[in-house]
Amino acid sequence: MDKTRSNEISQQLTSLDDEAIRYFRNAVSSGVNWYFALLEAVGRWQSSEETYQGRHYQYLIEGSAFDWQLLAERLCDAADDLLPEKEKSDFLLKGKPPLDITKERFQELIGAGKYRQYLNYFYGVTVEDALLLSVKDEVRKERHLAAIIKEEDTTAEAFQRIYAETQPVLLEQFRKEKHHRRLRSISLSELKQFTYWLFMYRVRYNDKARVASDTKKALDWLNRSGYPDRFIITRPLVGNRR
Numbered sequence: 001m002d003k004t005r006s007n008e009i010s011q012q013l014t015s016l017d018d019e020a021i022r023y024f025r026n027a028v029s030s031g032v033n034w035y036f037a038l039l040e041a042v043g044r045w046q047s048s049e050e051t052y053q054g055r056h057y058q059y060l061i062e063g064s065a066f067d068w069q070l071l072a073e074r075l076c077d078a079a080d081d082l083l084p085e086k087e088k089s090d091f092l093l094k095g096k097p098p099l100d101i102t103k104e105r106f107q108e109l110i111g112a113g114k115y116r117q118y119l120n121y122f123y124g125v126t127v128e129d130a131l132l133l134s135v136k137d138e139v140r141k142e143r144h145l146a147a148i149i150k151e152e153d154t155t156a157e158a159f160q161r162i163y164a165e166t167q168p169v170l171l172e173q174f175r176k177e178k179h180h181r182r183l184r185s186i187s188l189s190e191l192k193q194f195t196y197w198l199f200m201y202r203v204r205y206n207d208k209a210r211v212a213s214d215t216k217k218a219l220d221w222l223n224r225s226g227y228p229d230r231f232i233i234t235r236p237l238v239g240n241r242r
Helices: 003-029 034-044 068-078 085-094 103-110 112-143 151-163 167-178 188-205 208-225
Strands: 049-052 055-058
Touching: 003 034, 003 068, 034 068, 034 085, 034 103, 055 068, 055 188, 068 085, 068 112, 103 112, 112 151, 112 188, 112 208, 151 167, 151 188, 167 188, 188 208
Parallel strands: none
Antiparallel strands: 049 055
């Protein structure tokens, strides 16, 4: 694609995103509940990533996993002066929406395509992270040394049990495949990408029964921890991601 065409597409996407923001603000100003307006604005949004006020936002990982809460944060910032402060804070900081709606209504408001991408993110990032945390808990309980065991030791053991490889080796492989720079630290955005890559790695190298078992373990851990997301289904979607 030539540079001129690329710029035209970029400008079009920016225009459509600006329209989503205008819709959100206008809807709230006209009396529409801000949460409904937010979800509709999410459905209208087009860009997969952007840099806004010096911060880079990546809403879509690998073209298939949609971080809708990150986009919601961005949209709330664009309409901050119109939103009830406590409701907004409860939503962004605690994951507590101002209204309880069904997953069917949620899907209707953001659109079927984005909902499928949202499920990809949920299983590929949220659940994958929960799997690591649940196995780390197992390691602590087995050793009966939760009060003194080093965090890096539980992480190392959990990676070996889940992926049969060390975290540094897998991070190095991930960065090499994705042409990321080798840094001593990892940003939140890169961490989400790495987690999604780990999910794909696990699905690729483990048999279906093991994948399903690990996914159930992670979902059970989320349920026990009181994870607030109300828009998920409770059965694994392994093998049906797109």
